[in-house]
Amino acid sequence: MKNKYEEIIDYIESLIEKKKLSQGQRLPSIRYLANEFGFSKSTIIRAYNELEANHKVYSIPKGGYYLVEKLDIQTQDYDSINFLDAVPDPRLLPYKEFNHCINRAVEQYKNKIFTYIESQGLDLLRKSLTRHFQESQIFTSKENIFITSGAQQALSILCSISFPNGKKSILVEQPTYNLMQRLAELSDINLVGIERTEKGLDFKELERIFKEEDIKFFYTIPRLHNPLGVSYSEKEKRKIAELAGKYDVYIVEDDYLADIDINKKAQSIHYYDISNKVIYVKSYSKAFMPGIRIGAVVLHKSLIEEFEKYKRYNDLNTSVVAQGALEIFINSGMYKNHCKKVRKAYKKKMDVVKLIFASMESELRHKMEVYVSETGFFLWIKLPNEINADFFIEKLKSKKVFVSSAKEYFIKRNTKENCFRISISNLTDEEIKTGLMILIKEIADINI
Numbered sequence: 001m002k003n004k005y006e007e008i009i010d011y012i013e014s015l016i017e018k019k020k021l022s023q024g025q026r027l028p029s030i031r032y033l034a035n036e037f038g039f040s041k042s043t044i045i046r047a048y049n050e051l052e053a054n055h056k057v058y059s060i061p062k063g064g065y066y067l068v069e070k071l072d073i074q075t076q077d078y079d080s081i082n083f084l085d086a087v088p089d090p091r092l093l094p095y096k097e098f099n100h101c102i103n104r105a106v107e108q109y110k111n112k113i114f115t116y117i118e119s120q121g122l123d124l125l126r127k128s129l130t131r132h133f134q135e136s137q138i139f140t141s142k143e144n145i146f147i148t149s150g151a152q153q154a155l156s157i158l159c160s161i162s163f164p165n166g167k168k169s170i171l172v173e174q175p176t177y178n179l180m181q182r183l184a185e186l187s188d189i190n191l192v193g194i195e196r197t198e199k200g201l202d203f204k205e206l207e208r209i210f211k212e213e214d215i216k217f218f219y220t221i222p223r224l225h226n227p228l229g230v231s232y233s234e235k236e237k238r239k240i241a242e243l244a245g246k247y248d249v250y251i252v253e254d255d256y257l258a259d260i261d262i263n264k265k266a267q268s269i270h271y272y273d274i275s276n277k278v279i280y281v282k283s284y285s286k287a288f289m290p291g292i293r294i295g296a297v298v299l300h301k302s303l304i305e306e307f308e309k310y311k312r313y314n315d316l317n318t319s320v321v322a323q324g325a326l327e328i329f330i331n332s333g334m335y336k337n338h339c340k341k342v343r344k345a346y347k348k349k350m351d352v353v354k355l356i357f358a359s360m361e362s363e364l365r366h367k368m369e370v371y372v373s374e375t376g377f378f379l380w381i382k383l384p385n386e387i388n389a390d391f392f393i394e395k396l397k398s399k400k401v402f403v404s405s406a407k408e409y410f411i412k413r414n415t416k417e418n419c420f421r422i423s424i425s426n427l428t429d430e431e432i433k434t435g436l437m438i439l440i441k442e443i444a445d446i447n448i
Contacts, residue, residue, distance in 0.1 A: 004039050008047035011037075016056075016067065027057060027065040058358035060351055068358045080400035081435035083422040086226065086377050087290050090426060092342050097334050098289060098325060105324030117320055119312040121147025121296075125327040129296055132330055136258060137271045138280060140298045146307060149318045151256060151283035151295035156183050157314065158217070158252055158279065158297075161306045165248045167216040171209060173201075175380075175409030175417070177226045177254065180219055190214075191411045198230045198371040198380075203239055210247035217250035217279070222269055224257040224376035227409050227421035231266065231373070238272045245275025252279045259287040259339045260346050262375050276300040284326060286377075286425075287342055288335070292322050347375045352429045356436045367443045377425040382418060386448035389418045401438050 002010070011033075015021045028036075030044045037044075048065050051057045057065045109122075120126070126142035133140060148154040159170065170184050174193040184191050192213055194205060209215060220240065223231040232240075244251045253269045270280040280298040299307055329335050354372045369382040383389050393405055406419040424432050 004037075004043045005047040005050065008033060008037065008039070008044055009050055012047070012051060012057075021067050023067055025067050027067060029064060058354055060354075068355075078400070078431065078434050080402065081427070081431055081438070083401065083403045083424070083427075083435060085426055086286070086423045087426050088286060088288070088342070089345065091428075092345055093289060094334065094338050097338075098292075098329060101325040101328040101332070101334070102321060104328050105321055108328070109320055109324040117317050119308060119317050121145065121318060122320060122323040122327065125323045128327050128330050132335075133280075133282075133298070137267055138298065144299055144301070144304065146297050146299065146311060147318050147323055148295040148297060148311070149315055150285055150293040151254065151281050151297075152179060152183075153311075153314065153318075154281050154295050154297040155180055155219075155252070155254070157307055157310045158281075159184050159187050159189055161303070161310055163216050163250055164302045165216065165250065167214045167249075169214045169216060171213075171215045171218040171249075172411070173220060173225075174411065175227055175406060175415070176219065177221060178408045180254075181409075181411055185412065193411050196225070196228065198228060200230075200232060200236050203236075203243075206240070207243055207247075210243050210249045215247075215249045217252045218244070219252045219254065220269070221254045221256070223255065223261055223263075223266060224373065225378070226256070227378050227404070227406075228371070228380045229373045229376050229378040230371060231261075231263070234265075234267060237267065237269045241269050241272040241274070241278060244273075244277040248277075250277050250279060252281060254281050254283075256281075256283040256286050257376060258282065260343050260375055262343050262347055270298065276302070279303070287339065292326065294318065294322055294326055343375065346377070346425070349424050349427075349429065349432060350375050352432050353379065353424060353436065356433060356440070360440055364440065364444055367446065367448065377423050379422040379424070381420055381422060384448065385418060387418070387443075387446055389420055392442070392446075393420055395442055396439065399438050399442065401435050403439075
């Protein structure tokens with residue numbers, strides 16, 4: 001006798017067989033099937049999850065389940081497909097609105113533009129950011145906020161300064177943001193690595209490292225990770241904060257894509273910090289304007305004096321015009337409206353990716369392993385050992401499709417990971433589809 005969820009699977013498959021459901025069509029709603037069959041909603045959800053696991057349907061959050069389309073491996077005309085750059089889509093940048101804010105900033109801050117201000121940053125912007133951060137459950141005061149010339153400067157200073165724990169090494173996820181690793185290596189700082197996958201961290205290993213090794217801080221990207229694209233669960237973020245307090249290790253939380261995260265329940269690690277160990281770093285380059293080069297860092301009192309000294313001798317102060325324009329942009333409500341727009345746009349891009357991989361022929365699935373998040377910039381694709389990733393990347397180059405080697409995201413570029421990163425951030429839906437279809441075709445042509 002079949003289980004109830006299997007009856008639902010048989011029903012959906014019969015609709016497909018009788019061509020009462022066409023490719024790409026939305027499946028009957030969970031509520032409708034629950035009423036029609038007299039089953040619980042959880043039974044219907046299990047049936048749909050089974051169909052999704054077997055790549056017969058795909059889901060869109062709050063949009064229902066859809067029958068997978070059998071897409072032909074065809075491509076549009078193209079010059080090249082650049083999956084390398086992690087920059088915002090230029091079509092989403094609020095040029096007109098921000099230009100207005102720049103003009104207002106020039107007028108409003110004309111007495112400060114041609115002189116130096118305090119290295120910590122424009123007072124009014126820091127006040128605005130305290131309210132802005134509160135919306136994300138990050139509670140601080142303007143005295144604890146530094147404005148930096150991009151998040152990169154904040155990370156560079158944090159690598160350089162001494163910490164109250166007196167420790168020297170930096171722990172980084174493997175893989176992680178390549179620039180952070182290069183900054184540490186240039187300063188001859190010892191880097192320690194811990195593996196991170198789509199399943200998260202080995203917390204026993206994390207605790208061992210915190211306990212036994214000389215870790216100044218743990219640099220982590222909790223959400224929409226670069227290059228993996230994944231996010232930590234709330235339980236994992238809470239655990240990281242707890243271990244930091246227990247073993248006197250600081251956490252540098254790089255929340256560079258916080259503003260495009262569609263998970264409204266997601267919190268920062270900073271939210272769970274009760275030991276004053278989490279340093280929160282925010283970028284206004286990725287989700288907003290790359291050229292504005294504004295970052296912000298939330299510090300605890302014990303680090304402020306040392307950070308301020310390095311900041312002052314680094315560049316005296318970050319662009320006053322850019323700071324003033326951002327303050328006006330945030331306070332006017334334009335920043336919030338912009339974030340709503342980009343969240344929708346990047347989710348739509350990732351839905352395109354999800355559809356393409358869901359429609360891939362089943363016999364190709366053993367040739368690549370890919371996790372597709374709900375939004376963000378990145379995909380991390382793992383190839384079987386029979387397919388050399390470096391060779392495959394060169395093969396894609398010959399088709400003018402460019403992806404990033406896994407080597408870029410490991411300490412001293414030393415890895416045996418047979419992977420590569422794809423960034424979809426500044427591509428159109430058609431470019432994403434074309435590039436991925438070429439990639440799939442090249443995979444299909446390899447015999448293993």
